[in-house]
Amino acid sequence: MRGEIDIANATQLCAALLHATDRSECQCLIVDLSKVQFIDLSGVRALYECCRVLTWEGRHMVLAEPSAAAQRVLTALRMDRDFEIYPIVEAALVHTARQRYEEGPITGVCGCD
Known part of the structure; x- marks a missing residue:
């Protein structure tokens, strides 16, 4: 993702993320x-909604390498406690692959159970 995530594109963002996962075996x-x-707030809400839907479907969503601007907003809204956030993309890849291998499907993330 790049640029701005706001009220002008938040709904489309969530739809695009869900559509991308529907077309694949993405867990x-x-x-x-x-x-x-x-x-x-609209952008954060869209990410949260996407996470909620994926969790309901038995899938998983994590955030990785948030920019300073994104991290400030997530922290201010206390959403850094609800999302699973990794400091770099590679850490998210390693952690999620390890969890999938060791424990099977990942559930119960995003504080949206």
């Missing part, structure tokens, strides 16, 4: 936020 969606320059 874990890693959302790279490193190039996000701006995110507002």
Whole structure:
């Protein structure tokens, strides 16, 4: 993802993320936020809704490498406690692959059970 995530594109973002996972065997969606320059409440809500839907379907979503702007908003909204967030994309890949191998499907993330 890059640029801005706000009220103008939040709904489309969630739909696009869900559509991308529907077309594949994706069990874990890693959302790279490193190039996000701006995110507002609508954007965070869209990410949370996407995470909620995936969790309901028995899948998993994590956030990775949030930009300073994204991290500030997630922290201010206390959503850094609800999302599973990794400091770099590679850490998210390693952790989710290890969890899938050791424990099977991942459930109960995003605080949205």
